[in-house]
Amino acid sequence: MSAAATSHEHAQDHHAHDHHEPGFLRKYVWSTDHKTIGIQYGITGLLFLLFGFFLMLLMRWSIAYPGVPLPAIAEIRAIPGLGDAFESMFGRWMNADGSLNGEIYNMLGAMHGTIMVFFGIVPLGFAAFGNFVMPLQIGTIDMAFPKLNMLSYWFFFISGVLMVYSFFVGTGPVQTGWTMYSPLASTTGIGVTSVWAHGHTWWLTAMVFNISASLLGSVNFIATIINLRTKGMTWMKMPFFCWAMFVIAFLLLLAFPPLEVAAILQLSDRVFGSSFYLPTGLMEGGKHLDISGGGSPLLYQHLFWFLAHPEVYVLILPAFAILSDVIPCNARRPLWGYKSLVYGVLTLGFLSFLVWAHHMYLTGMGTMMSTYFQITTVLISVPSVVLLTCLMVSLWGGSIRFNTQMLFASAFLPMFGIGGLTGLPLAFAFIDLALHDTYYVIGHFHYVVAPGTIFALFAGVYHWYPKITGRFMSDRLGKWHFWPSLIGMNLVFAPMFIQGMAGFHRRWYDGGKYFENTSGFQNWSTTLTHNIGGFFGFNIPDNMLSLNIVMSVGAFILALGQVPFIINFWFSIKGGKKIENDNPWGATTLEWATPTPPPHGNFLFEPVAHRGPYEYSVPGHGADFFPQWETEQGKPETKPTADKALAKH
Amino acid sequence: MDIPYTVTSRPDTGLYNAKIGIWLFLASEVMLFGGLFSAYIFLRVGADYPWPVWDLDVKLGFWNTVFLIISSVTVVMAWASIKLRKYTQYKLCMLATIACAAIFMVNKSMEYAKKFQHYAVKLTDGTILTGHLPHGYQVKFENVDALELTIVGSNKAVDADPVNHVLSSVVGDVPKFKFPSGEEKELNKATFGELRKSMRDAAFAKMQDERAKMIEAAEKAASVATTDFAKYEAARKLTIAKNYHSLSDTKVKLIPSAPLKIAAKPSQFFGYTDTSLTFVDGTIATGKLVDDKMTLEVDGVDTRAVAQSEQSLAFDHRYLGEGWQKAFVANRDHHIADFEKKYPTRDKAKSATLQKESLFFKEFHSAEPPAAGEAHGGKHGAEAHAPADSHGHEAYHPTVVIEKKDITFFSNFTPKLNTYYAIYFTLTGLHGLHVVAGAGVLAYFLFFNGRMLREDPEHLANRVEVGGLFWHFVDLVWIFLFPLLYLL
Amino acid sequence: MSDNIEEIQKSVRKYIIIGIALLALSGFTVWLSTVELPTHGLNILVGMIVATFKASLVALIFMHLNHERPVIYKVLAFTVAFAIVLFVLFILSAQDPLVFEGFYNRNE
Numbered sequence A: 001m002s003a004a005a006t007s008h009e010h011a012q013d014h015h016a017h018d019h020h021e022p023g024f025l026r027k028y029v030w031s032t033d034h035k036t037i038g039i040q041y042g043i044t045g046l047l048f049l050l051f052g053f054f055l056m057l058l059m060r061w062s063i064a065y066p067g068v069p070l071p072a073i074a075e076i077r078a079i080p081g082l083g084d085a086f087e088s089m090f091g092r093w094m095n096a097d098g099s100l101n102g103e104i105y106n107m108l109g110a111m112h113g114t115i116m117v118f119f120g121i122v123p124l125g126f127a128a129f130g131n132f133v134m135p136l137q138i139g140t141i142d143m144a145f146p147k148l149n150m151l152s153y154w155f156f157f158i159s160g161v162l163m164v165y166s167f168f169v170g171t172g173p174v175q176t177g178w179t180m181y182s183p184l185a186s187t188t189g190i191g192v193t194s195v196w197a198h199g200h201t202w203w204l205t206a207m208v209f210n211i212s213a214s215l216l217g218s219v220n221f222i223a224t225i226i227n228l229r230t231k232g233m234t235w236m237k238m239p240f241f242c243w244a245m246f247v248i249a250f251l252l253l254l255a256f257p258p259l260e261v262a263a264i265l266q267l268s269d270r271v272f273g274s275s276f277y278l279p280t281g282l283m284e285g286g287k288h289l290d291i292s293g294g295g296s297p298l299l300y301q302h303l304f305w306f307l308a309h310p311e312v313y314v315l316i317l318p319a320f321a322i323l324s325d326v327i328p329c330n331a332r333r334p335l336w337g338y339k340s341l342v343y344g345v346l347t348l349g350f351l352s353f354l355v356w357a358h359h360m361y362l363t364g365m366g367t368m369m370s371t372y373f374q375i376t377t378v379l380i381s382v383p384s385v386v387l388l389t390c391l392m393v394s395l396w397g398g399s400i401r402f403n404t405q406m407l408f409a410s411a412f413l414p415m416f417g418i419g420g421l422t423g424l425p426l427a428f429a430f431i432d433l434a435l436h437d438t439y440y441v442i443g444h445f446h447y448v449v450a451p452g453t454i455f456a457l458f459a460g461v462y463h464w465y466p467k468i469t470g471r472f473m474s475d476r477l478g479k480w481h482f483w484p485s486l487i488g489m490n491l492v493f494a495p496m497f498i499q500g501m502a503g504f505h506r507r508w509y510d511g512g513k514y515f516e517n518t519s520g521f522q523n524w525s526t527t528l529t530h531n532i533g534g535f536f537g538f539n540i541p542d543n544m545l546s547l548n549i550v551m552s553v554g555a556f557i558l559a560l561g562q563v564p565f566i567i568n569f570w571f572s573i574k575g576g577k578k579i580e581n582d583n584p585w586g587a588t589t590l591e592w593a594t595p596t597p598p599p600h601g602n603f604l605f606e607p608v609a610h611r612g613p614y615e616y617s618v619p620g621h622g623a624d625f626f627p628q629w630e631t632e633q634g635k636p637e638t639k640p641t642a643d644k645a646l647a648k649h
Numbered sequence B: 001m002d003i004p005y006t007v008t009s010r011p012d013t014g015l016y017n018a019k020i021g022i023w024l025f026l027a028s029e030v031m032l033f034g035g036l037f038s039a040y041i042f043l044r045v046g047a048d049y050p051w052p053v054w055d056l057d058v059k060l061g062f063w064n065t066v067f068l069i070i071s072s073v074t075v076v077m078a079w080a081s082i083k084l085r086k087y088t089q090y091k092l093c094m095l096a097t098i099a100c101a102a103i104f105m106v107n108k109s110m111e112y113a114k115k116f117q118h119y120a121v122k123l124t125d126g127t128i129l130t131g132h133l134p135h136g137y138q139v140k141f142e143n144v145d146a147l148e149l150t151i152v153g154s155n156k157a158v159d160a161d162p163v164n165h166v167l168s169s170v171v172g173d174v175p176k177f178k179f180p181s182g183e184e185k186e187l188n189k190a191t192f193g194e195l196r197k198s199m200r201d202a203a204f205a206k207m208q209d210e211r212a213k214m215i216e217a218a219e220k221a222a223s224v225a226t227t228d229f230a231k232y233e234a235a236r237k238l239t240i241a242k243n244y245h246s247l248s249d250t251k252v253k254l255i256p257s258a259p260l261k262i263a264a265k266p267s268q269f270f271g272y273t274d275t276s277l278t279f280v281d282g283t284i285a286t287g288k289l290v291d292d293k294m295t296l297e298v299d300g301v302d303t304r305a306v307a308q309s310e311q312s313l314a315f316d317h318r319y320l321g322e323g324w325q326k327a328f329v330a331n332r333d334h335h336i337a338d339f340e341k342k343y344p345t346r347d348k349a350k351s352a353t354l355q356k357e358s359l360f361f362k363e364f365h366s367a368e369p370p371a372a373g374e375a376h377g378g379k380h381g382a383e384a385h386a387p388a389d390s391h392g393h394e395a396y397h398p399t400v401v402i403e404k405k406d407i408t409f410f411s412n413f414t415p416k417l418n419t420y421y422a423i424y425f426t427l428t429g430l431h432g433l434h435v436v437a438g439a440g441v442l443a444y445f446l447f448f449n450g451r452m453l454r455e456d457p458e459h460l461a462n463r464v465e466v467g468g469l470f471w472h473f474v475d476l477v478w479i480f481l482f483p484l485l486y487l488l
Numbered sequence C: 001m002s003d004n005i006e007e008i009q010k011s012v013r014k015y016i017i018i019g020i021a022l023l024a025l026s027g028f029t030v031w032l033s034t035v036e037l038p039t040h041g042l043n044i045l046v047g048m049i050v051a052t053f054k055a056s057l058v059a060l061i062f063m064h065l066n067h068e069r070p071v072i073y074k075v076l077a078f079t080v081a082f083a084i085v086l087f088v089l090f091i092l093s094a095q096d097p098l099v100f101e102g103f104y105n106r107n108e
Ligand code: HEM
Pocket: A179, A312, A313, A315, A316, A358, A359, A377, A378, A380, A381, A384, A419, A420, A421, A423, A424, A426, A427, A428, A432, A435, A436, A437, A441, A444, A445, A448, A449
């Protein structure tokens, strides 16, 4: 970040070369430097993650305590003066008594999903980490198209603004889930005076920008990896991180356009009154809609899931990418099965285009097609397992440093395991018919994304933070972050499997209160909850609904657990322990060969990859790591070569 | 410090950066248009109406094809010219390319404009009448004596807005309105804003009043409570009272000083009865319906969805009547006989072309139907008499007045009409955007990269090559679009 | 594309010839669509084959895909494969509805 963050010798040296210091705007706002863009993406992504998380807390309150006013609302409203201002801003988001109703719950749900997936995880995992780390790891000075890179961020930013703006338009944001299924999504609020008074139209417009942003990003990533690898950085010496980014970029490149089509067609349905997704004879409220009909809702689902299944791999692969750096580095052991990882991820990328309709078993698909999709879905779990196994085996026989990032990394492994294994039953149509759209599915993918990907992202933040700022994040606060997160995550998501198998639908805003007195609603988990609650003096009923309370408590623990992280993140910029050298973790990949923070242009010498990226504990070598850039004789000289590298251009 | 391989190629991949970039971009474009084409197939396979074939102006489409192909040749020649250092030729070629793009877009917009003026009306029996609306289509009310609207208390939903949604459909001068306060005022943004504010304030005051009363009652109950339960109840009531925040909606009536006449376009209202018209903002005008008939200059009768085509509602005595019915039948039988002669073994029901030619009647060449016996039918005769309709001139079209109760759906030839026109506009619209963008980039290279041409022609050659690749892709998409939309 | 001046000079003629061929083929397509083949599906098929041929001419000659680098072939191969998946599986799943024959016709 800022040059003031370190008094490092190299950095000072470098500044002597830089004759024209760019101004503040050029440096931090309209920056074309991949590192700054990475950081911009990172901070925006983290803020969106927090925002989405907050929406989820409101939802969890409504599920656990349906109809009960939100805590502290009464007190806030009672503040003279301020209360009414609060009311005029947020009043529309609550019932008169301060509780949430179903409509608003739906808005929160749809926006939570959208924001987490398209504005939280993807920008963080792919755009932030990828932008910052990937060019460094392949030893280049910047992305192939720096200006497009900047454009990509600002498209993303615009799309974020539009998306958030949809909270303030006439009828509020979308209510139709992050999947936006038509015909519901094509027709809701269609009677409103202007299509722009409805958040849905804004959602679609925002998505068009978001998709354009990721297209620009992915073109850039692929071109960079193909053409800008430094000397000696052959494909098979490239860190797995870059391989994963390469595959993600392809997924984004080829899978997003169909979603763009889906969005454009839906927009046309809403704005121009076409019937792409509306069948003939569609009625609403007992009246025929004023449409021509002749379209098909299935078309939307196909286009959407053609993107959205590859998208889930876009969500998970950054996790594997980050861990492939964090785990070998902290286990002090080479990554086990580098080649299988590479081929695994390529296979995964390829297969992920062929499985999408496993989300559509319930649409009346015939047996031939569902057989096909079941087979490919089961097939695709094989490379997933290969990836997981390689990471797991990499731990074997290592001398593991349990710093914060390693804690997150090692928690990832079983958590992703649970998520993946619970996905397998869903692959079979006859099971999925029962489980589709229940909390079981929600549990499945949250296990993969939340304690999976998000943990890996945290690991990445702790791992690369010293490179960005020149200071460590506090390990103690890190542990205060880790344990509540782990406990909270499991409390939230594990009970979902139980509820899901009991048939709880995923979109009940009251958490199934209607079925409170249904019989057969108890099992061991509810009794356990009842007894534990009783032990602490709470009267928790012995039925499935009590799990709602468990999950919501878990969510609040999770929320508390993020406080140490936020403190740690901001205070360590200035107050963290300084790093002693440019390679504080003793890592082997090229990003650690740069000065800290890496200056514009990154390297002070022309980096050459002399060996593979994971040479830890090499027998016969002095230190327990052997970086890619070191020759047999030791480090390359920095000063003279740096001048040569500059002179060359 | 420069990024490597912007001009020269990297030895092992043999490519410069921008070339990889453009090919990747084109790959994603392939998926974009792939998605659209698969939507096209999906819609066509699933269509429950006869998919239009040869519905568009083929000549125009063909000329556009020609211009795009020529521009494809010129753009690749432009690149070659730089490589050969023939700078004048380069400039001419680029100019030609941009000119072709401009012609293409002009053609396209003419085609679009014609569609917006052309209407299709679907009758209750499935007949579709196509034609023009000489006076537009409006539902007319007279003696409108009140506007009833609802001003919502909180900002939860979309509010009434008669200034924007009603006044534009008033015929003649807009009189003053009597406001609820009793004053007579002009209805405009300012006065309505005031009204809205006063209503909101009143609702707020009412709410505060009620809240105070509730709190008072709850406090009174608390002070007299003796049992634990009563105390608890009172405390609970107090919480609810403090939280009470519901702002009620207010109904308002605006009375015009003189009765209004209203003529509203379909996009302006939700629905109407004999005595009231509900505008899209929820405002209800009460009055008397005088006219909801549609006047249509018919240029086509499509009976493909009608079981017995000669019994189509279009030939009802109120509409086209018997004379045209005869002409239609003659035309139909002529085509069928023709077909039978040409293809004796084929199934007539399966020929889309025959269906269209025989059941989609377009042979209007005079205001009156041809006298019996004179009905010619058949293409050759038609061409000899008058140019085909698509030329737009010299076609006489009978005018019919269609009753509202006979109409199930109507639209101009826009995406609303059917899924074919929806996908047609989406595909060609997106393609048109690509044409504009591509031509813009090429124009930028031509007009703003003059210095690069002199100083670093290889770099500019790379740029033109990349821009050209994009341009070829645009051409390539059109090569598929033309037959899919215009011909097949 | 090679930077060889003579080769480029030669290819200029090629571009013009291909351009004329494309124009001719466009005319052919229009004519073809007026010919009624046994089914309209056949008309579409033939029309699409001609269009594909034209498109390949553009791609191979104008876009120089007849001698391009392996990386680009690889990228395009995957893209085209996925695009075909997009076409084929959409249609197949639309054409493969779930049929409950045994279920509904039990008593008939
Ligand atoms: C390991 C093998 C996996 C298998 C066999 C699998 C299978 C499935 C199936 C069949 C469904 C559809 C359930 C339904 O809607 O009825 C599903 C839903 C889902 N999966 Fe997976 N999955 C796997 C891994 C993953 C991964 C790695 C992610 C990454 C983030 C993921 C994210 C999701 C999401 C987000 C949904 C739900 C989408 C929605 O309906 O809103 N899955 N999974």
